[in-house]
Amino acid sequence: MSRANEEVEALLQEYADLIAISGGDAFKARAYEKAARAIGGHPDDVAQLGPEGLREIPNVGRSIAAKVVEFLRSGRVPEIEETRAAIPAGVRELITIPTLGPKKAMVLHEELGISSVDQLLDAIHGERLRDLKGFGEKTEENILHGISLMQQAGEGRILISAAMDVAEQIVAELSGITGCVRCTYAGSLRRMRETIGDIDVLVAAERARSFMDAVASLPYTAEVIAHGEKKTSIRTTKGLQVDLRVLPPESWGAGLQYFTGSKAHNIRTREIAVRQKLKLSEYGLFDVKTGRKITSETEEDVYARLGLPCIPPTLREDRGEIAAGLRGELPVLVQESDIRGDLHTHTDLTDGLAPLEDMVAAAAARGHAYYAVTDHAPNLSMQRMTDEKILAQRERVRALDRRHHGMRLLHGTELNIGPDGELDWPDDFLAGFDLCVASVHSHFNQSPAALTRRIIRACENPHVAIIGHPTTRRIGKRPGLNADFDAVFEACARTGTALEINSHPERLDLRDEDILRAKRYGVRFAVNSDAHSTTHLPYLRYGVGTAQRAWLTADDIINTWPLTRLRRFLAGNRPGSR
Template identity: 85%
Template sequence: MVRANEEVEALLQEYADLIAISGGDAFKARAYEKAARAVGGYPVDVTRLDVPGLREIPHVGASIAEKIVEYLRSGRVATIEETRASVPAGVRELISIPTLGPRKAMVLYEVLGITSVDQLLDAVHEERLRELKGFGEKTEENILHGISLMQKAGEGRILLGAAMELAEQIVAELSGIRGCRRCTYAGSLRRMRETIGDIDILVAAERSAPFMTALAELPYTAEVIAHGEKKTSIRTTKGLQVDLRVLPPVSWGAGLQYFTGSKAHNIRTRAIAVRHKLKLSEYGLFHAKSGEMITSETEEGIYDRLGLPWIPPTLREDRGEVAAGLRGELPDLVTERDIRGDLHTHTDLTDGLSSLDDMVAAAAGRGYAYYAVTDHAPNLYMQRMTDEKMLAQREEVRALDRRYHGMRLLHGTELNIGPDGEVDWPDEFLAGFDLCVASVHSHFNQSRQALTRRLVRACENPYVAVIGHPTTRRIGKRPGIDADFDAVFAACARTGTALEINAHPERLDLCDEDILRAKRHGVKFAVNSDAHSTTHLPYLRYGVGTAQRGWLTKDDVINTWPLTKLRRFLRKGGSPR
C-alpha cells in the first residue's frame, strides 16, 4: 500500500509542475516541490493531522496545509483541478516522461503542437526537435530513453520498497490466521530485485480456504482475479497483482525454492536433479523412476541433496552461483547485521526533514557503532550552506558525540562534483572533516569523455573518500549518466576511493550489475541510506540486498569495518583529516 504521505507528495509535485508549465511564479513552484519532499518523508501519517499539525512539517505553510486537508477529505483540490484544466492534457502527458521537464514540454506543445507521446516519437524520428532552441541530438537521445523508462514503469512494476511494505503487511495479516505454520514472500521480491512485477506470497497450512478468503477480503483488495483452492490472485487498489499459494507444510522448502526463482536458476537446479535421476518440483525432490519423495520440507535439504550449499535468494539469477556452489566457492555475503554505521545522511540544516538530534538518536536506536552526518556543501546553491553553518554544526556533532558513549559520530559533508571535477571548499577547509562524500548533482548531459574525466578527477582528490550515488540514476525517472564507468572503477581502485551503494529505493545506485563490474576492478564500497529523515534510515536493508546481488562480502564494504580500520581508509593514504 502506498502511504497517504506519498499520495500527497505526488499531488504537490504535480502542482509544482503545473505551475511551472503555465508560466507561474518559479518561487511558488519551488515551494510546492519542497513541501512535496517534506510530506513524503515525514514520519507521521498525514491522515492523522489537522492544519496546525500539518504546519509542523517543514516547508508546509497554511495554504499548502489547507490543500492537503481538502485532498484527504474529498480526494481532490479545487485549485489544482482548475490549474490542470488550464494546461492541455497532452502537455500533462509529456511531463510524465522522465528527462523531459515542464518547460521543454510546453515548448514542444506551443511550437510543434505535440500533445502525445506518439507524436513526440514521430518528431524525434523526423529530427524536428533539432530546430528548437535548447534541443539537440543529445536531447533526442534522452527523450527516447525517458519514454523507454516510462513504458517499462507502465508495465506494472513498482519499486522494491513499495512492494516490500505491502508484502510485509500481507504476511503479517495471514500469519495471524489460525492454522498458519509458515508465511513469507517469494519471487523477485525475495531476490531483492530493484523493481517488482507482482508479489508472491506463500503459506504453509493444512487448510487453504481461510487464507484465500482473507486475502480476497483485505481492505486494499480492489479485484479478485482468481480464487481457488491452491492459488488466489488479487489486484490491489494501486493496481499491483498479489498471488497467494497455500502449500502443504511438508512441501514448504520445495515450494519456497521453486517460487523464489529465478526461472533461469531453477532450470539449472532441475538439470542437476535430472543428472542425479531425480525430479524437482514445487512439491518436493523425488526419485524420477519410483516417484518416491526424498526431501521437501526445507530449502537447505533440497540444495544439499543436489550436492549444493544453500544458495542465498539474492544470488539466484543464473550468474554463476550454481557453478560456484558446486566448487564450494559461494561468497559469505554481507548482511544488515554486519553494517556498523551509516556514512551518508542529512539533517534539516540543508534538505533533510529531521533535526540533528533526532537523526543521531534514531541511528543510535539502530545499534550503530558509528554514524556520519554529511549535509550538502555550498555549491548546491539551493541549500544555502555557508562555512559558518557547517562549523557550527561540527560543534553540535562533537557535543553529541560526548553524550553517545556507544556510538561515535563523524562530521562529514556531501560535496558537489562540479562540471570539471572540482569540489566545494579549499583543501584547508576539507581537512577538518572526518569524511567527504562527493556526488554529481547537475550537468548530467555532458559528453561521455567529460563525465568520465569529471568523476576520475573527484576520485583523485585526496579528501574525497566516497563517490555518492555514482551514476545519479533515479529508477523510472532519470537515467544514469553516460560515463565510462570501467575507467571510473579503475580510478577508484587506484586512489582508494569507495563507491556508494545508495540504498534509497528510487536509486539503488550502484545497481547489482555495476557492483559486479566494479568488484572485478578491486573497488571497495559503502552501503549508505542517504537518509533525509529518520524514516529513511531503514532503507539500508535495500542497499544491503543490492550489495548481496553484487556478490559482496563484508570485507568489500567499508562500513562493516571497525572504526579504527575505517578511519585509516578515510585518510586515503595519510592525507590529514
C-alpha cells in the first residue's frame, strides 16, 4: 500500500491549517506546510527513517522530526490533538471546502455560529453572508462551487495515482500465487480515467479459491464485502473497493474486454455481435444458434471476429472509436516510450524538493534524451527568485549538460501570467532561456473576458513556447478558469504555442475533453510531469494516458520530437514546424 509519507504529509498539512484557523504564528504554519510537502515528495519511506534521517529532509527540523517519530510510533501527536480539540469540529469540516480558507471558516463560525456544510448552505440561501466583512455575492458563488466540488469528490472516487498504487500491489501479490496464468487490473483504471470509483482485478486460473482467500486476507483489507467462487469484493483500509474475478484461462480475452468497459463501448460491441448472430459475454464470443464458442482467448481475437482492430483501452468510451475502427481510421496512439524528454520541472531553487543534480540524475535514469529545468520566475514572490539566482542556475545546467549518458539539458523557466497577461521578465532577458513555460498562478476570479485576454496575450509573446496547466484546475479542489478556451485554442494554433498536458494526478490539465477540442484547431501539446521531486517524474504515465484518451499521436506532442526539431519549435519557428 502507500508509503507512510502520505499519512504524515496529511497530518502536518492539517496542523498547518489548524494553526492558521486559530490565528497562530503564520511562519509556524508555513513551516509545517513546507515540511508536509517535503515529506510527501521524499523518495524514501519515512517510516524507515530515524530522527536524524528525517532531519536530512529539507524543511524538517528537530521539532517536526520528533512529531513525525511520535506519530509513526503511536499513531498520535498530543500537541496536534490538543490544537485539533481547541477548534470546533464544524470549523474543521468547513475548511475541507475548496475555495473556503481557514480564516473565513473561523469568521463564519464566530459571527454566524455555522458549524456544518448544511448550516452554511442555509446561510448562503438566506443571503446572511453578505453582511460579513470580506464576504459578498461573489464569495457565495465561490463557496457554493466549492461545496459542489467537495460533494463530487466525495462520491467514492479517488485520484488515478492512488488507485494505481493499490491495483499494482494487488496484481503483484496475486501474480505470485501458484496457478496464476495471468493477472491485471481492468475497468476505468485500465482506461486511464482521471478518477476511479473502484478497482477491478482479473486473474486467469483454473481454480479460484486460493486467489479469493488471498485478497480477503491482505494486510490492508479492512472489510470483506462479498466472498464467492467467481467474485470477491473487499474494502481497503483507505475505503477503496476492490473487486476480484477469476476467469478460466481460455476466457481471458473476452473477460478482459468485458470488464475493461466502458459500459457504452460494450453496448456497441454487443450490438455488432447481435447483427452477426453472435453473443458476446465475459466468457467468449458465441454462435447464438449453436451455442458454440467462436473465440475468447485474446482481446485481439474478439475484436477481429467482430470486424474491428483491437481498440486501445483508453479509447473505449463510445466517442467514435467503433466507427473509426470500422473505417480503418484509428490513430496510432502516443506511448510513454515515445516521450523523449520532460519540459516542465522544478528544483529546490524555488518550490521543488530536490537539488538540480538529483533531478537531472533521476531524469537520465528514466532514459530521457533531453530534460528541461523550469523553476519559477520572480513574480511568484514567495519563491524569491532573482536574476542572479536564475543566471547562476543556468551556469550549473550548462556544466551538467551531456554528463548523464549524453542527455541534453535545457534551461528554462515557468513564467507567471499576470492579471493583464504580463510576464515576469522583459523580452531581452527571456531570449536567454532555452524554453519558457507560462502559467496562471493567481487572480483566478477575473471575468471570463479578462482571463481570456490574459492567456492569449501570453500566447502572443514570441518567447512563450508552452502554456502550463492551462485551466489551473485541481481535481476535487479547484475548478478550472472560466475563460473562453476555444478562443485560447485558436490563439495557440495561430501563434504556434503548445498547450501543456500536465501529468500531475491532481491536475491532469488539460482534460481529455479539452484536448479533443484543442486538437481540432491544430494545436500542439507537451506532456510534462511538473515534477517538484524525483518521485514525481513517473507521473508522465498519467499525462500520456490522458493524451491517449484524447486520440493524440506522437506527432501531436512536441516532446516526442527529436531535439533538433524541438529546438526549431522553441526558437519561435513553431507553426508547421517539422
